[in-house]
Amino acid sequence: MANVTDKTEVRSSGPRESGMNSFNLAGAGRLLARQGILVAFGVFMIGFTLANERFLDPDNIMGVIRSSAILGVMALGVTFVVISGNLDLSVGSMMSFATIVVLDLHDKIGPALAIPGMYAMVLCLGAFIGFLVGYLKLNSLIVTLGMLSAIHGLTLTYSGGKNMDIADKEGTWFSVFGQSDVLGIPVPILLFALVASVLGILLAKTPFGRKVYAVGGNGTAATFSGIRRARVVFTCYLLSAFCVATAGLLQASRSLGSQNTVGQGLELEVLAAVILGGASLLGGSGTIFKTVIGVLILGFIQNGLLLVGLQFYAQYVVTWVIIILAVWLDIAAKRGKLWSPIA
Amino acid sequence: MSQSTPALRLENIVKTFPGVRALDGVSLEVLPGEVHALMGENGAGKSTLMKVLGGLHQPDEGKIIVSEQLVRMASPLDAKSKGIVFIHQELSLASELTVAENIYLGELPKKRFGLVDWQKLYAQTDEILAKLKVGFNAKTRVGDLSIANQQMVEIARALTVDAKAVIFDEPTASLTDAEKVVLFDVIADLKDHGVGIIYISHRMEEIFKITDRISVLRDGSYRGTLVTAETNEDEITQLMIGRSLDLSRNVNHNELGDTALEVKGLSCGKLYRDISFEVRRGEVVGFYGLVGAGRTEIAETLFGLREPSAGKIFLDGQETRIHSPADAISKGISLVPEDRKGQGLVLGMNCRDNMTLPQVDDLKAGPFVAEGAEVAIFDQYRDRLDIRTPGWKQTVGNLSGGNQQKIVIGKWLSMHPNVLIVDEPTRGIDVGSKSEIHNLIRELAGHGYAVIVISSEMPEVLHVSDRIVAMYSGEIIRTFTSDEVTEDNLIQAISGITPDKAA
Numbered sequence: 116m117a118n119v120t121d122k123t124e125v126r127s128s129g130p131r132e133s134g135m136n137s138f139n140l141a142g143a144g145r146l147l148a149r150q151g152i153l154v155a156f157g158v159f160m161i162g163f164t165l166a167n168e169r170f171l172d173p174d175n176i177m178g179v180i181r182s183s184a185i186l187g188v189m190a191l192g193v194t195f196v197v198i199s200g201n202l203d204l205s206v207g208s209m210m211s212f213a214t215i216v217v218l219d220l221h222d223k224i225g226p227a228l229a230i231p232g233m234y235a236m237v238l239c240l241g242a243f244i245g246f247l248v249g250y251l252k253l254n255s256l257i258v259t260l261g262m263l264s265a266i267h268g269l270t271l272t273y274s275g276g277k278n279m280d281i282a283d284k285e286g287t288w289f290s291v292f293g294q295s296d297v298l299g300i301p302v303p304i305l306l307f308a309l310v311a312s313v314l315g316i317l318l319a320k321t322p323f324g325r326k327v328y329a330v331g332g333n334g335t336a337a338t339f340s341g342i343r344r345a346r347v348v349f350t351c352y353l354l355s356a357f358c359v360a361t362a363g364l365l366q367a368s369r370s371l372g373s374q375n376t377v378g379q380g381l382e383l384e385v386l387a388a389v390i391l392g393g394a395s396l397l398g399g400s401g402t403i404f405k406t407v408i409g410v411l412i413l414g415f416i417q418n419g420l421l422l423v424g425l426q427f428y429a430q431y432v433v434t435w436v437i438i439i440l441a442v443w444l445d446i447a448a449k450r451g452k453l454w455s456p457i458a
Numbered sequence: 459m460s461q462s463t464p465a466l467r468l469e470n471i472v473k474t475f476p477g478v479r480a481l482d483g484v485s486l487e488v489l490p491g492e493v494h495a496l497m498g499e500n501g502a503g504k505s506t507l508m509k510v511l512g513g514l515h516q517p518d519e520g521k522i523i524v525s526e527q528l529v530r531m532a533s534p535l536d537a538k539s540k541g542i543v544f545i546h547q548e549l550s551l552a553s554e555l556t557v558a559e560n561i562y563l564g565e566l567p568k569k570r571f572g573l574v575d576w577q578k579l580y581a582q583t584d585e586i587l588a589k590l591k592v593g594f595n596a597k598t599r600v601g602d603l604s605i606a607n608q609q610m611v612e613i614a615r616a617l618t619v620d621a622k623a624v625i626f627d628e629p630t631a632s633l634t635d636a637e638k639v640v641l642f643d644v645i646a647d648l649k650d651h652g653v654g655i656i657y658i659s660h661r662m663e664e665i666f667k668i669t670d671r672i673s674v675l676r677d678g679s680y681r682g683t684l685v686t687a688e689t690n691e692d693e694i695t696q697l698m699i700g701r702s703l704d705l706s707r708n709v710n711h712n713e714l715g716d717t718a719l720e721v722k723g724l725s726c727g728k729l730y731r732d733i734s735f736e737v738r739r740g741e742v743v744g745f746y747g748l749v750g751a752g753r754t755e756i757a758e759t760l761f762g763l764r765e766p767s768a769g770k771i772f773l774d775g776q777e778t779r780i781h782s783p784a785d786a787i788s789k790g791i792s793l794v795p796e797d798r799k800g801q802g803l804v805l806g807m808n809c810r811d812n813m814t815l816p817q818v819d820d821l822k823a824g825p826f827v828a829e830g831a832e833v834a835i836f837d838q839y840r841d842r843l844d845i846r847t848p849g850w851k852q853t854v855g856n857l858s859g860g861n862q863q864k865i866v867i868g869k870w871l872s873m874h875p876n877v878l879i880v881d882e883p884t885r886g887i888d889v890g891s892k893s894e895i896h897n898l899i900r901e902l903a904g905h906g907y908a909v910i911v912i913s914s915e916m917p918e919v920l921h922v923s924d925r926i927v928a929m930y931s932g933e934i935i936r937t938f939t940s941d942e943v944t945e946d947n948l949i950q951a952i953s954g955i956t957p958d959k960a961a
Contacts, residue, residue, distance in 0.1 A: 320826040322818040329815055332804035338763075339793065339801045340815040340869070341784040399806050 155441065156412045163419030170422055177301070183414035184303035185210075185362045186381060187407065190388045191314050192358030194406045195351040197389050198318070200331035200398025201248055201255035203352065205240075205262035206359050206385055210378030212270045213237045213363020218279040218373055226289040234360045240266060241356020242349070249348035263382065270375050280372035293369025303365050310361060314354070315403035327351060331398025387438045388413045463526055465490040465654030466542070466623040471510055471520035480506040482679040483520070488623055488654035493645060495665045495686070496658045498675035498698055499860075499888035504658055507675070508625060512544055513537040524622055541622030545612050545629055553601030558583035560600050561615045586614045590644055606637030613644055623654040630664060631886065634749050642668055660888060661915075662691050674698055699890040710900070711924055711940075715739030717775065718908035719760070719791075719877045724769030729755040730932040733769065737877065737908040742899060744923030745912040747952045752932040753912045754796055757879045761793040762786040773876070787816055790876035794866050794883060796912070802866040803854050810836040810850035813869045839868035843898065860891025867898065878902060881912040896922050916945060928952050 163170045189206050196203040213233055220229035244262055248255045281287060295302050318324040329337040330347045338344050366377060392409030394401025416437060420430050466488045473481040481503050488494045498504050509515045511522065513531030522529050524540050531537045534544075551560050558579050559566070567575040567582070583596035592610050594603060600611060609629060616624050626645070630638050645668060648655060657669055665672060666686060674681040674697040681697045720736040730752030737743045745753040758764045760771065762780040770777055773789055780786045786793070795801035803812050814821060814832045821828045821835075836850045843864040847857055854865060863883065870878060880899065884892040899922045903909050913919045919926055926938045928951035935951040 316826075322822065322827055325811060325815070325818045325827060328807065328811075329804050332806045333800070335801050336804050337815070338783060339761075339795050341782075341787040342815070343782070343784060399804070 153408075155437075155444070156415075159416055159419060163415075163422060167419075167422040170419055175418070175422075177304075179414045179418045180304050180307075180411065181301045183410050184301075184307040185365050186384055186388065186413070187307045187410040188310055188358050188362045188365065189355075189381065190385045190392075190406050190410050191311055191403060192355035193385050194389050194392075194394060194401055194403060195314070195318065195327060195354045196255075197386075197394050197396065198331045198398060198401045199327050199348055199351045200334060201348060201351070202259055202386070202396075203244070203355050204256070204259040204382045204386070205244060205266055206355065207378040207380060207382035208263050208267040208270065209237060209240055209356065209359045210363050210366065210381060211373075211375060212240070212266050212273070212378075213360050214367045214373045214377050215270050215274050215279045215375060217363060217367045218281055218371070219274070221287070221289055221367075222282050226287060229289075230364060233363065234357070237356050237360040237363065238353060241352045241354075241359070244356075245349035245352030248352065249345040252345075267375075267379075274375055276375065278372065278374050284371045287371075290368055290371060293365050293367070303369070306361065306365065310358065311403055311407055314358075318403050323347070323350065328399055331400075333399070384413065384434075387434070391438060391441050463490075464488060464523070465492075465525065465652075466511075466656075467521075467523040468507070468511065469521040469523065471507065471522075472518045473506055473510055473515060474518055480678050481510070481517070482677075484675065484678070484680045486656075486673055486680075487683075488656055490622075490652040490654050491649050492671065493649060493655045493657050493669045495669040495672040496656055496675070497660075497665070497672055497694060498681075499890050502675040502698070502888075503678040504675055505627075506678075508544070508627065508656075508658070511537065511542060511625070538619060541620055543616040543619060543621045543624045545609065545616060545624060545626045551600050551608055551611060553599070555600060556596065557587070557594065557598050557600055557603075557611050557614075558596035560611055561586065561618060565618075583614070586617050589617065589647070590614060592640075604637070606633045606640065609633070609641065610644070621648075621653050623656060624648060625656040625658070627658045628660070628886070629657075630659065630661065638664075660886070660892075662694070665694075666691075676700070695889055698888075712740040712904050714741055715906055718773070719910075720772040720775075721756075721760075722770045722772070724756070724759065724766050724771065726755060726759055726764055726766050728932065729764075730929075733934055735927055735934065735937065737910060739876075739906045739908050740903050741924045742903045742909045742911055742922050744919040744926040745910065745929060746914075746916065746919045746926055746948060747929035749914060750931075751929040751952065753929055754881055757793055757881050757910070757912060760786065760791060760877075760879060787873060787875075790874075792870035792873050792875035792878050794863075794870055794878070794880040796881035796885065798859070798862055798866060798885075802869075803862060805853070805855035807854060808851050809840075809845075809847055809854055809857070809865055812854050812865055813839060813872065816869060816873055835872050836868075839872055843868050843871075844894065858888075858891075860887045860894075863887055863891070863895065867895070871902070875907070877908045877910070879910040879912070882914065883911065884913075884915070884918060892918075916948065919948075920945075 160170075169175055189210060193203050193206060216236055217229050217233035220232050223229075224232065240262070244258060247253045247258045281289070284290075292302055292306065297305055318327065326337065326342050326347045329340065329342055330344050334344055337347075363378075367373060388409040389401065389406050390396065390409070391412050392401065392405035392407070394405065413434070417430055417434060420433055421427070425433065464487045466486075468484065468486040470483045470485055471481050472479075472483055484503065484507055486494070486496070486507070496504055496507070506515065510517045511531065513533045513536050516530075522531060524542065529540055531540070531542070537544075552563070555563070561583055562579060567578040569575045580596040587594070587596065590610055590613065592607065594607060600608060603611065613624075629641060633641060645655060645657075657665075659665060669686045671683055671685055672689065672694060673683045674694065676698060684693065684697070715738055717736050717738050722734050724733040725731045733752075733756055735743065745756070747753055755764060759766050760780065762782045762785050771780065772778065773791075778789060780789065780791070783793075799805060804815070807815075810832050813836050818827060821831050823831075833850055839845070840847070840850075845861050845864045845868065847861060854862060857865070867880070867883075883895050883899065887895070896918065899909060899911060903924075911919065911922055920940075920943065924940055926940070926943055926948065928935045928938065928948055930952050936947075938948065938951075
């Protein structure tokens with residue numbers, strides 16, 4: 116017994132471990148803190164439902180999920196990057212790049228070649244970031260922040276600054292990804308579900324997934340266990356780029372035309388969804404399922420705010436207030452109390 | 459020791475956590491000018507008791523009395539203001555700030571307009587540093603100091619308040635022998651000034667060297683107080699674990715097999731030079747030397763973490779190069795690293811996943827991890843190593859140090875290595891687990907493993923090794939068989955005193 120419950124005797128008696136030993140919140144309060152995000156989500160859902168009965172309308176719900184799909188697919192890839200202990204702030208501008216490229220190639224070489232061509236180019240970008248962060252061990256915040264700008268410039272150079280449109284919008288099958296239904300379910304939702312399932316299994320069930328957690332949890336220990344850390348980080352960025360390319364495909368297919376800035380700002384929303392899902396920015400924790408929940412929470416809150424008549428621009432403010440609250444609750448749950456003088 | 463009233467008295471402290479009675483009526487009395495050792499296995503309640511004293515936990519029952527005043531420690535700051543000062547094992551200094559800023563952090567002397575009075579700050583600090591006879595000054599950046607000197611800064615910080623009692627928690631864990639001497643001088647000095655000292659350590663030699671009395675905890679309860687001068691290791695160990703320990707010299711040699719590992723003329727820049735040795739199957743070779751003698755660096759080279767600048771490595775007689783840890787593992791070399799938490803374990807992961815981490819690529823059912831096989835491996839090594847955990851789902855960070863170390867050892871044993879290197883296998887581990895790990899190392903050699911043990915503890919090296927390699931400043935000074943070795947010639951060898959080859 117004494118050995119099992121050794122929380123009480125973490126070796127250094129330094130105050131850092133005190134969060135583990137604190138039982139300041141009673142059971143119910145503790146549950147609230149732990150599930151704070153879901154509880155807050157529930158409160159919002161009830162509030163929105165009372166405020167506007169259209170909120171729970173099946174069409175509205177389907178609409179929310181559908182419009183969350185693009186952000187959601189991107190969040191799946193970023194989940195891998197975050198669990199491996201890194202950041203990816205380049206996904207927004209990379210998504211713009213993917214959209215512009217696939218639309219441009221569509222008219223030049225046809226959709227059947229445009230899609231693999233676009234995937235190849237986006238994967239190259241992902242490989243480049245993966246090389247810088249994984250093999251050269253550069254700080255991922257700096258690298259991906261730089262790439263955010265660099266890829267934006269690349270997109271503008273590629274398009275000459277002009278919007279990109281498909282010439283014959285009626286006569287192409289390219290719109291199936293963004294606009295059609297299968298068995299009454301919109302294709303973007305199906306694709307989101309498919310990618311989420313595959314990546315969810317990859318992360319939870321395969322040796323690679325295990326290594327992602329190990330590298331993010333303690334990179335040094337992972338190296339000492341014979342895990343090739345650089346390769347794992349590199350692969351995470353490749354996965355992220357793959358997801359971005361898929362999001363770009365959905366976006367291009369839905370609108371068949373696009374501005375150069377279509378993905379601008381999405382990197383933060385994606386990160387917000389991942390954090391709302393409960394992944395730690397320090398790495399080592401999070402799951403695909405939680406990220407999907409995070410994506411849906413974000414989507415429903417934004418939709419609900421619109422339905423209760425909040426001005427569109429005010430949404431940015433409210434969304435971020437909610438996200439910051441969520442992060443606070445999350446940290447509070449780990450500490451076991453709402454406020455602590457130490458981290 | 460003066461016969462005055464106690465500097466600090468804890469009476470019948472009770473502290474329970476859900477499901478555990480962590481402290482069950484513990485009492486402790488520290489006199490002014492006394493060095494009082496607090497001993498017990500990991501999990502015995504030492505840290506909890508100190509957290510109660512330091513205001514991090516509130517006791518359920520019991521009294522804390524400082525200089526005959528009944529007090530309540532509301533917070534760490536409160537404890538400090540009442541004269542209870544902690545010197546932590548893990549230091550809490552701001553490495554980018556100067557020594558003076560660190561010492562007076564939070565209470566910097568001020569001039570008008572709230573500006574810092576630097577002159578006064580440096581003068582005050584240098585005054586304190588002069589008392590400690592240290593080799594750095596108030597303006598030194600803390601990050602440029604050695605760990606020992608950083609500890610001196612912590613101690614200097616303790617001296618700025620009117621300390622009634624100072625608590626040292628494993629202060630020598632990362633100190634060299636020379637640095638220990640300085641620390642012990644400081645403790646003696648505090649003692650002369652009538653400060654009561656609580657000294658927490660697992661190291662018997664230190665306990666006997668500097669303490670006056672010893673109080674022992676076991677399983678959260680008080681087991682007794684001994685006068686250091688009138689007791690011996692055996693009696694303390696009996697109190698701590700309820701049985702006595704065998705730390706005699708190793709005399710049982712296994713039958714030796716072929717040479718599993720041979721190293722010839724291995725060098726790595728300035729870290730170590732011209733290292734040659736061999737390890738045979740069934741043999742335990744101990745590497746003994748001071749911190750920084752190059753032992754860990756040799757282990758890291760053999761494990762593919764460092765590129766040697768010269769020399770050859772032979773595995774089973776075949777010359778080989780080791781490019782990475784993954785490469786080392788595939789060639790049958792395993793390393794139990796010296797920093798358990800930093801290098802050995804992913805603390806947030808569960809026991810099973812930690813244990814099977816190096817072989818997760820090999821444990822596959824189709825494309826997936828074969829979780830059943832993983833659980834089987836975990837169960838096997840949990841039983842074999844007697845790892846105490848409720849189950850494989852337990853997060854490793856919640857286990858005691860000894861059980862954590864067994865997870866790391868299990869992780870590498872399950873790889874069935876030819877060569878097992880263990881670096882500081884029992885650092886920070888209580889005596890009970892220590893002897894289990896020692897027995898295990900001997901047992902492994904008995905099963906035909908070639909084992910290298912790196913240790914800074916002489917009794918440990920003497921107890922487990924068949925041969926001992928003594929290193930000093932990057933070079934092998936001498937290799938002893940366990941018949942030749944004595945404590946004296948071993949100390950001479952690792953201190954750089956020219957060895958008498960004939961001895």
